[in-house]
Amino acid sequence: MDVPSNRQPDPGEWSGEQPDIHPAIARAFRALDGSGLPWVLLRGEDDLVRPHGDVDILVGDGLSQRMDALLAGVGFHRVLARGHGSHRFYFSYDATEDLWLKLDIVSEISFGPFQQWHTPLAGGCLKRRLRNGLLWLPATTEQAWLHLLHIMLDKGGVVTPGRMETVRVAGALASTDDAIAAYVDRQVGHGTAAELLKLVRSGSFDDFRDPAGRMASALTRNAPLRTRVTAARNRILRLLGPTFPGRFSRGIVVGVMGPAGPGKTLLLHRLGETFPLPSRYVYLGVKGQDRRDSWISRIPGGRRGQTVIRQLRGALAAKYHYLRGRVVVVDRPAYDALPPAPSTTAGGRTETALASALAPEPHVLLVLGAPGPVVPAGNGGHPAGVRDRSLQARPNLAKRHPKTWVLDDAQPQPLIQRVATEIVWGQLAGSSPAPAAPGRSGSQAPEPGDQP
Incomplete structure (x- = not known):
């Protein structure tokens, strides 16, 4: 029961049972x-x-x-x-x-x-x-x-x-x-x-x-x-729908990275479900099945053109929902969609450049990673349940995007979901500091004018 014990009764007070309060x-x-x-x-x-x-x-x-x-x-x-x-x-x-x-x-x-x-x-x-x-x-x-x-x-x-x-x-x-x-x-x-x-x-x-x-x-x-x-x-x-006032009045873009699997899929599709703002899932990858694949592959440059169209379509969808003030949950952000090694062909370099240019820059990047040392709550902005890993598989990621959190994918899915929700809401509300990136002595937040 959350009732102060040192308060004097008010003249109009009744003495009935006092309710419990969160x-x-x-x-x-x-x-x-x-x-x-x-x-x-x-x-x-x-x-x-x-x-x-x-x-x-x-x-x-x-x-x-x-x-x-x-x-x-x-x-x-x-x-x-x-x-x-x-x-x-x-x-x-x-x-x-x-x-x-x-x-x-x-x-x-x-x-x-x-x-x-x-x-x-x-x-x-x-x-x-x-x-x-x-x-x-x-x-x-x-x-x-x-x-x-x-x-x-x-x-x-x-x-x-x-x-x-x-x-x-x-x-x-x-x-x-x-x-x-x-x-x-x-x-x-x-x-x-x-x-x-x-x-x-x-x-x-x-x-x-x-x-x-x-x-x-x-x-x-x-x-x-x-x-x-x-x-x-x-x-x-x-009809305008709810929005978050202030810096995020145009919405927030949340990138999710990690190995393909049920954990990532659940996080992507459930992260925005309970938010008080409308949310949309957007896929920015270039892979996928299409009934036209068989004849597109026979056209010179067809595959490359199809890739560009998919990248453009995903980027425009993400930008539209962001401008509408929504929580945009992005699967395969540019960091994840880029090939692990630089392409040696002109077409490959063009594809890489387009992926970097078209994909919106996330305000928050969530990475499902392998277990590492537990970071106590409040240390570097990580809530409890977030593991600190140096992103060995992507050594330049933290340098390119300072607002990156690594979530321990060995934890139960409900805990991952709660931690991710807490991170995104904290960024919207300004109550969660940016995590300290590996190799940095402190945290670095994006400038107020940053937009995807």
Whole structure:
């Protein structure tokens, strides 16, 4: 349990059981407290040890613009997702538990799939908040109403089996003598709040969709232009997809090298699966089977031309996804695709030059290598589980690319996956220093303007 023991009780505090909290989330709550501005956890106080979804937090207007620096100081970094109203999303990765933590910070209480129905409820919710250990929570009836409106307006009245018990509890706690109930009656029609509570308490969850639709129509009629403009704008902005602000706003290129095998294949295809940014796998090698190989080989220079086309196609795909702000996982980067010895023919030298020129320069290079001496966590920027090897098979690699990590391919695949995820996220967030290259006394990071 992560609750400070030397804190004096607050006037509005209740003495109920205090929930367990993941240490990283607890640090975020303390940082919010330290800001001196009000905040509340909107829902999910019993799901903070290993949250199954977002941790939803409402903050005062003056805090939202300070949030990036405040949360970066405790390990949470913003992923920019346009078209979500006042929502700001912050992520942290716990490699020990292979767990992504997500904070969803809002400065306004709005509803709808595109946050198109604005409300003035945030100020009152923050004013009437209550303390529970490390948490600030809305008043009990307000928290119940916010959850019911979330189901009716954000989810269209659809109650999944996993939410049924929560809806029942909210229906039992909500009251018509509440500021949010009064707001519902004003916006939708007198008696709406009482009818909604009667329906919830009846347990007829299949009957929620019709009243949800009527509530949505009434809210739209109250502000038709604003509602439609907001929904259309946010719908269009979401097409841009999430990006990482700052240096990596155009994405990050991750090169993966190593002997062919199931370990490398799993790492390539699973590395970006859980990232809070979209990811794409790109193959930059020149080998492969093609149904046209038999007749291409009969054309003078056909094989060489096919190689050039494959290199160009892969390079353009990697560049496109990088410019879209994605995590680009590259198989066979230029270091890996080049022949082990210089070619003696003009065509071979041309192919080598093209591979070097077209392939994007990785921001992070992960090399699956043989076991070597274990490097303790924090030594030279290597997380635990990374082995230091002098890259005997590729002696010039570390000199050419200072951001190279060697992963022990003898370790279990899940551990390799976690270490690789921690490295890439650390580079995005600026929390993982560059590894010390063999023969260097320290680390060397690429210049801020470096791009693939």
